[in-house]
Amino acid sequence: MKIKLNHDLLKANDLLAAGLRQRLAESGVLAVNLMGSPGSGKTTLLERTIETFRDREAGLRLVVVEGDIATTLDAERIERKGVPAVQINTEGTCHLDANMVLGATEDLDLAGLDLLVVENVGNLVCPAGWDLGEDLKVVVASVAEGDEKPRKYPRMFEKAAACVLNKTDLLPYVDFNLERFRDDVARLNPQAVVLPVSARTGEGVAEWCGWLEEKLSAKRLTTRPLAG
Numbered sequence: 001m002k003i004k005l006n007h008d009l010l011k012a013n014d015l016l017a018a019g020l021r022q023r024l025a026e027s028g029v030l031a032v033n034l035m036g037s038p039g040s041g042k043t044t045l046l047e048r049t050i051e052t053f054r055d056r057e058a059g060l061r062l063v064v065v066e067g068d069i070a071t072t073l074d075a076e077r078i079e080r081k082g083v084p085a086v087q088i089n090t091e092g093t094c095h096l097d098a099n100m101v102l103g104a105t106e107d108l109d110l111a112g113l114d115l116l117v118v119e120n121v122g123n124l125v126c127p128a129g130w131d132l133g134e135d136l137k138v139v140v141a142s143v144a145e146g147d148e149k150p151r152k153y154p155r156m157f158e159k160a161a162a163c164v165l166n167k168t169d170l171l172p173y174v175d176f177n178l179e180r181f182r183d184d185v186a187r188l189n190p191q192a193v194v195l196p197v198s199a200r201t202g203e204g205v206a207e208w209c210g211w212l213e214e215k216l217s218a219k220r221l222t223t224r225p226l227a228g
Contacts (some may be wrong), residue, residue, distance in 0.1 A: 013130060017098035020105065020133030025223040027110035030216040031118070033132050035156065036140035037149075038122030041166040043074045044199040045208075046117060050081040051203075052209045060213070062115035065104045069097040069121060090212060095126035099135055114216060124153040135219060142167040143176040150184035159189045161215075162195055164208060169198040 024031050032183040038041050048063060053059035064085045066075040069092060075085035086104040087095060101118055107117050108116075109129060118134065120127040128137070141149050144167050150157045157163060163185055171178070197204030 003204070010129075013098045013131040016102055017131040017133040020098060020102050020134075020183045023108065024116065024133065024135070025219075027113070028220045028223060029110050029113050029116050030163060030212070030219050031116045031132075031134040032132035032212070033118050033122045033127070033137045034140060035124075035137065036122065037124045037145060037158075038143075040122070040140045040142045040145065041199045042119050042122070042140045043077055043198065044158065045073050045164060045166060045205075046119065047081055048077060048197075048199045048202055048205045049117075049209055049212075050083050051077070052205050054082075056209075060114040060216070061112060062117060063108060063113055063117070065096075065101060065118045067100070067119060067121045069093070071132075074119065087121060094121055094123050096120050096128050097130050098183045101132045115212065124149065124156050128156040128159050136161040136215060138164060140164045140166055141181075143170050143174050143178075146175075147177045147184075150181065150188055157185055160189065160192050160196060162193045164213060165196045166199055167194045168203065169201050214224055 034213055049189040064078045066085050067088045069090050072087045075087040088100050137160045139156050195208050
């Protein structure tokens with residue numbers, strides 16, 4: 001019975017995710033599920049992303065859904081950058097699900113947005129198995145965590161369209177084999193791109209933002225004609 005219950009929960013989640021995905025497609029909004037362990041630098045990366053788009057002539061309009069077990073600390077950081085943030089506190093649950101994200105986006109004016117980023121609960125295990133209605137899963141890893149993360153948490157990297165390798169400014173000071181990390185990601189997921197960045201210094205963030213812009217353009221080429 002427990003196995004059936006889990007199956008039913010996932011099936012219900014996937015139906016909700018499909019509905020949200022359709023709604024986002026009709027509005028031409030790119031949705032990114034940003035995952036990674038606590039301390040990998042997800043929120044700092046988002047802060048740098050906001051700054052980078054703001055400095056560009058045609059900056060993307062974005063909103064962030066913040067998933068945390070408790071507190072509104074990360075949402076407050078995003079709002080201080082001038083971007084709306086919707087907080088979800090799971091109160092112990094180790095991941096977000098489609099129903100949570102659906103509720104968080106109910107009152108959003110999607111027509112006025114380009115990018116929806118869901119910063120998932122810090123965890124390299126549970127979030128990988130739940131569809132949130134996103135277009136892309138992105139995993140943030142940091143060099144401070146060690147280069148073995150793709151081998152230890154393969155499902156997360158198998159499902160990611162991109163791996164943002166953060167804190168590269170620490171490479172001279174930590175034991176991290178960049179070539180082995182790239183090889184492990186490629187073995188698990190040959191289509192995934194590895195984007196080295198330092199959210200602290202800003203190095204590599206422009207390339208990350210350019211990747212997002214390319215994905216948004218590609219989505220709108222395929223969805224906007226259908227929406228009309």
